[in-house]
Structure formats: C-alpha cells, structure tokens
Amino acid sequence: MSKTLFTNLNLFDGVHNKISRNLWMLVNNNTGKIEDFGSDNEPFADKTVNLHGKYIMPGIVNVHTHVSIDPRTPDGDGNADIVTSTVRAVKHLHQLLKSGVTYVRGCGCNHEMLDITLNKLQREGRLTKVPRMVPCGKPMTMTGGHGILFGGGDEVDSPDEMRKAVRTNFANGAKCTKVMATGGVMSVNDNMTQPQLKVPEMKVAVEETHSKGFVVAAHAEANPGIMNAIKAGVDSIEHCFYLTSQEIQMMLNKKIYLTPTLIALWTIIVHGDELPKWELNKALDCMHHGFDSIHRAYKAGIPLTFGTDSGCPYDGFTNSAIEFQLMVDKIGMTNFDALETSRNSAKLLKLKDYGTLQKGKYADFLVLNHDPLQNVKAVQQADKAVYQHGKREY
Structure with missing residues (x-):
C-alpha cells in the first residue's frame, strides 16, 4: 500500500475558521484519501512532499457551469457543431481544474449528451486533468424557453412530458436535473419576470x-x-x-440552497460596451437588485453555494476564484463564509467525501502562497x- 506524506503545511480544512x-x-495513494494529520x-x-510552509485548502466544488459554450460571445455560440463544442468543453474543463475547481456540476450544454459523455x-x-463531474444532460425548459438559445434544452409542456423527459435524461446518464423557472439575461425574447415551467411540471421533475x-x-x-421553484420543492435555486x-x-x-453566480453579472457589467444594449440593461437591473437580495438571504442564514455560471458572456473558466472575492466585496460575507460556499456545494450534491480536508476524505486540495482566511x-x-486524490494535476 503506497502512501505520500505532505509535510510543512498550514491547513485550512474547510470546516473550522482557523489555520x-x-x-x-x-x-x-491507492484510495486517494487522507489517512491522518499530525504535527510531530x-x-x-x-x-x-515538502510544502515549505504553504497553505492548503479544499479543492473548489463549483455547482454551476456550462463548459461547452463560448464566453467570448454575447450568446455563447450555442449553435456550434458538436466537434467545436467538444473541443472547447475539454479546454474549459482543463482551465477549471487549473483554476482550483476539482468538482463541477454541469447546468446545461449545447449538445444533450456532451457533458454526460x-x-x-x-x-x-480516458479524459484526464479535468474536474470530476455531475452532468445534467438536457436542461428542462418550456417550448421556446430559456436555454433553447444554447441548443441544449428539452422542451416540455406538461407534467407527463416532464416525467418522460427526466426519465430519458437519467437513462442517458444524467446525474442531476436543471429546470428553467424563468427567462434570463441572455434570452432576447423573454425577461426574468416571465414564469416559464410551472409548479406542476417542476414538481414532477423533483419527484423523478x-x-x-x-x-x-x-x-x-x-x-x-x-x-x-420554491413551491415545487427544488434543491437549489440559481441566481435568485x-x-x-x-x-x-x-x-x-425547506432547506433550499441558493447559488448566487455573482461573477456572471460582474463580467457582463465590466464588458458592457461589448454586449447588446438589451442584454446589458437586464444585467444592470439584476445587479442592483441581486446584490441586495443575496445579502439578505445570507444574513437570514440561507446556505449559499459556489457557482460561477462559467460560459456566460466574458465569464471565463480561468477566473472561478473571483466569485469568493465578489461574495466578500458585494455581499458582505466574511472570508470564511465565502470559502464555506464550496463546502455547501459538496453538501448539496451529496458528495460526502469531498469539500473538506479531514481524515477519510479525498485529498482534493490547493496549495497557496498566502492564507485564504486572511x-x-x-x-x-x-x-x-492543484491536487486530486493526492496526485498533483497542475
């Protein structure tokens, strides 16, 4: 049984607000799990492996990504062919891992089987140096609804159609479900106040x-x-x-998690002169209300998760960790609470062996020059x- 000893390290375990x-x-090395810690x-x-006094923290669990769409465009280039989409998806997965994201949940690709495959x-x-994945396959939307822009949504218009679509999605290999309850910033033909899938349809998705x-x-x-979405009993609400x-x-x-995706708004504002005016105006309105809404949710004790919506306009796959900074600067979270959102992501996805650095957990961790709690x-x-299961990947 092979083992690796990492020495001279300062630990943020993701559980306690201390180093x-x-x-x-x-x-x-056989299991990739942590066997023990000690000081002598x-x-x-x-x-x-001597880490020379550097800081280690858990790998980031990112619960909102779109790896096949192009963040350099206003619309994600959702109509790209499957070869183009696959090549950039693999590139984006490499970038996510290098940025510190060791586990991702897919929230929609522009080809239904892409993230599943x-x-x-x-x-x-057969695909290495990428995060582990929880693929959603096809997002569920209404006819003409949000997500069709990306070419990957499954249009359903009744509870029975939803039941069939969700079951088919799981038969194909999906490991979660995404439903579209409203329009969105990137949809030219709708807006956020327009409801899309209705409660009975989403309830069926939850049940299945x-x-x-x-x-x-x-x-x-x-x-x-x-x-x-709340009445339907979903597990997490994205954006809010x-x-x-x-x-x-x-x-x-109802113990529903909230995924703020602050960076998706922030990047649209920063690159506003490169976007259609209708899209920028939507984002500006969302930003004004969104920071206040999420601040109130945080203060009330709703568990926030870590998700970046990477793939949205100018929201690339190399800068995931900026989300932590925005949580602190825009929402007023403490450094520890911002970092804990990654642990909440692991809880949401029921990844009991990820999200923290403790005995018996997988050794997914980042090595930093400076203290993230400071x-x-x-x-x-x-x-x-960046390490996964105790093996350095980047």
Whole structure:
C-alpha cells in the first residue's frame, strides 16, 4: 500500500475558521484519501512532499457551469457543431481544474449528451486533468424557453412530458436535473419576470429526480418564477436576484440552497460596451437588485453555494476564484463564509467525501502562497498547485 506524506503545511480544512499550522498530512495513494494529520512523529511514507510552509485548502466544488459554450460571445455560440463544442468543453474543463475547481456540476450544454459523455470518459480514465463531474444532460425548459438559445434544452409542456423527459435524461446518464423557472439575461425574447415551467411540471421533475437520489437546480431570477421553484420543492435555486422576505423564509424552512453566480453579472457589467444594449440593461437591473437580495438571504442564514455560471458572456473558466472575492466585496460575507460556499456545494450534491480536508476524505486540495482566511484573493493565485486524490494535476 503506497502512501505520500505532505509535510510543512498550514491547513485550512474547510470546516473550522482557523489555520492549523506546521502540520503533516498522510495520503493513501491507492484510495486517494487522507489517512491522518499530525504535527510531530512523522509516519513512514513511500514519498514525501515538502510544502515549505504553504497553505492548503479544499479543492473548489463549483455547482454551476456550462463548459461547452463560448464566453467570448454575447450568446455563447450555442449553435456550434458538436466537434467545436467538444473541443472547447475539454479546454474549459482543463482551465477549471487549473483554476482550483476539482468538482463541477454541469447546468446545461449545447449538445444533450456532451457533458454526460465527458463524465463517462473521465470516470474511465480516458479524459484526464479535468474536474470530476455531475452532468445534467438536457436542461428542462418550456417550448421556446430559456436555454433553447444554447441548443441544449428539452422542451416540455406538461407534467407527463416532464416525467418522460427526466426519465430519458437519467437513462442517458444524467446525474442531476436543471429546470428553467424563468427567462434570463441572455434570452432576447423573454425577461426574468416571465414564469416559464410551472409548479406542476417542476414538481414532477423533483419527484423523478429525488427517486434517483439526485438533486434539482432551478434557474429562477425573479418572480413569480422563484416562488414557483420554491413551491415545487427544488434543491437549489440559481441566481435568485429578486428575492422577497417571504421567499427567504420559505427557502429556510425547506432547506433550499441558493447559488448566487455573482461573477456572471460582474463580467457582463465590466464588458458592457461589448454586449447588446438589451442584454446589458437586464444585467444592470439584476445587479442592483441581486446584490441586495443575496445579502439578505445570507444574513437570514440561507446556505449559499459556489457557482460561477462559467460560459456566460466574458465569464471565463480561468477566473472561478473571483466569485469568493465578489461574495466578500458585494455581499458582505466574511472570508470564511465565502470559502464555506464550496463546502455547501459538496453538501448539496451529496458528495460526502469531498469539500473538506479531514481524515477519510479525498485529498482534493490547493496549495497557496498566502492564507485564504486572511484574504480570499489568495485563491486567485495563477500558479497554485492543484491536487486530486493526492496526485498533483497542475
């Protein structure tokens, strides 16, 4: 049984709001899991890696990505052929891992089987140096609804059609469900206040998905779509830019997670002169209301997850860690609470062996020059080392 001993490290374990200093960590190379920590009496190992006083933290779990679409365009280039889409999806997955994201949930690709196939290849060892994946396959939307822009949505217009579509999606290899409860910023023919899938349709998606032991994410930016998603019993609501006090309480009562995707708004604003005016105006309105809504949700105790919506306009795959900075600067979160959103992402996805660095968990971790609890910008370090299951990938 081969083991690696990592020495001279400072640990942020993702659980406690502190740095444990001058430790060693022992990893079982056969399982990829952490066997022990300590500060003296270093155990025997086949290999020793001296981290020279650097800081380690858990790999990031990102629950909102679109790896096949092009962030350099206003519309994601959703009509690209499958070869083009696959090539850039693989590139984006490499970029995500190098940025520190070791696990992702897909929230829609422009070809229905793309993320499912990439996940299969990664599990079989034929696609390497990429995050592990939770693919959603086809997002569920109404006829002409949000997501059709990307060429990857499954149009359903009744509870029965939803049941058939979700079951088919899982038969094809999906591991979660995405439903579109509202229009969105990138949809030219709708807006956030227009409800799309209705409560009975989304309830069926929840029922079928939960029967498989998986989770449902709802794209819901405004009302009445947010309320519809809450009533349907989804597990997480993505964006949530126009939350009411009543909805905050209902989300608390139902233990629904919120994925803010702040960077998706921020990048649109920064690159506003490169986008159609209608898209910029939507984003500006969302930003004004969204930061306040998410701040109130945070203060109320709704668990926030880490998700970047990467693939949206100018929201690339190399800068995921900026989301932590925006949580602190725009929402008023503490450094620890911002970093804990990645742990919440692992909880949402039921990844019990990921999200923290503890005995018995997988050794997915980042090596940083500076303390992330002192400054979350430390996670943005371009040349950080990235480990998965105890093996350095970048």
